[in-house]
Amino acid sequence: MKKINWGILAAGRISSWFCTGLQTVSNANILAIGSRSQEKAEQFGDRFEIERRYGSYEELVNDPDIDVIYVGVPSRWHHEYTMLALRAGKNVVCEKPFSMNAKDTKEQITYAREHNLFLMEAMWTKCTPVYRTVMDWVGQGRIGEVRFFKADFFTPGKANPPHRLYNYEIGGGALLDLGVYPITYACSLLGHHPTEILSTADFAHTGVDINNSIILKYENGSYAAISSGFNVHQQNPAVIVGTKGKITIDHNFLCAESAQLRDLNNEIIQQVHYPFEKNGYEYEGMEATRCLQAGLKESPWIPLEHTQAVMEIMDTCRKQWGFAYTFEK
Known part of the structure; x- marks a missing residue:
């Protein structure tokens, strides 16, 4: 070929x-x-x-x-x-x-x-073996109906000299660069069209959002609590809670090499570890x-309609903050 x-x-x-x-x-x-x-x-x-x-x-x-x-x-x-x-x-x-x-x-x-x-x-993230396994577990009903997802993505970004995420002119900021990951994950689990979006953000001296918190609520009562930023040191864990069990990712959920399937008493039922062949x-x-x-x-793994829906959620968040880049059309 x-x-x-x-x-x-x-x-x-x-x-x-x-x-x-x-x-x-x-x-x-x-x-x-x-x-x-x-x-x-x-x-x-x-x-x-x-x-x-x-x-x-x-x-x-x-x-x-x-x-x-x-x-x-x-x-x-x-x-x-x-x-x-x-x-x-x-x-x-x-x-x-x-x-x-x-x-x-x-x-x-x-x-x-x-x-x-x-x-x-x-x-x-959507192409890594751990993500694919997590989606299989959820699809097989291993944790029942998903009711709650929580994930954070923080990275240390020094203000002096300024990290690229502080740079307004290149489209810096936490939401678009970091928050896109937990939003994408949440939508894959709960749906791409939440019925309610609640969000807040803090801003750096350069004009970009330095951290944010977002709640996505769904018609069936499930919800996601996610946050991102570059002024906090974090391990970036994630947890997916269902009616029968939960899935935990202890470190860097977006590029994880390990995940645990647990019952509601937090006992591990199954765990996987997939070291990257190179760098992920x-x-x-x-x-x-x-x-x-x-x-x-x-790609059936990364459908364009899902990419579009995630962008619409981030637009809604920025509208709630009254924030748009001056160079946007």
């Missing part, structure tokens, strides 16, 4: 993490790197032994041998460069958040569907490559 040729758009840290994982995917070939400068493209290319190196994104997306573009620019430009690649006729895997708002996300999805192109949010990013690379080889236009 033909290998899938990947083009990497941007030579930053997240692209390097993705390429580290993608190098282990047998049916994937990192053919080209595009950066805003030839020097950065050369450096990145040397590091990952990439054959073709472009000093502009436009040159990258117009390479006729590339099957799919990975968009790894900062959040502010996800929509712009996803659309650049789609308009060049390329399939796209775009980092989260998929865009800055639901309107832009809808435009990306609509264009891809109208032009028969593959499009996927790089929500690596290989699984989203495998999924996108598998979909492309199968001729699919979206």
Whole structure:
């Protein structure tokens, strides 16, 4: 079977993490790197032994041998460069958040569907073995009906020198960069259309949200309590509570390698441990490559309608805070 040729758009840290994982995917070939400068493209290319190196994104997306573009620019430009690649006729895997708002996300999805192109949010969490196992446990009714989900995602972000999440001009802030993970997880468990959303946030001196708390309520009485931020040190655990039992993830739920299935007395019934083959990013690379080889236009694990729904929830939260970026359309 033909290998899938990947083009990497941007030579930053997240692209390097993705390429580290993608190098282990047998049916994937990192053919080209595009950066805003030839020097950065050369450096990145040397590091990952990439054959073709472009000093502009436009040159990258117009390479006729590339099957799919990975968009790894900062959040502010996800929509712009996803659309650049789609308009060049390329399939796209775009980092989260998929865009800055639901309107832009809808435009990306609509264009891809109208032009028969593959499009996927790089929500690596949904492709990891632990996440897939957790969803299997829930789907099999191992914990009964899910009634409650709680998860936090905090990362230490130094104010001096300022961490990238403080940077308003690149779309920094806790919700879009961090909160998207627990919201996505909650929606996978409880549904993508809560009946009520309650949220609050605190803001940094740079104008971005530095932490937030969100409650998602559902018609059947179930709910999710989630929070994110970059001014607190946390282990980032998660718990899923059902009518018959619970599932616990003790550390970094978004990229966990272990999870425990428990009864209502908190006794462990089953536990799994799946060490990553590389760094965890290989699984989203495998999924996108598998979909492309199968001729699919979206991943069944990361449906575009779910990406759209999560963006709409984050829009609602920001509307409750009275917060929009001045550069948003």
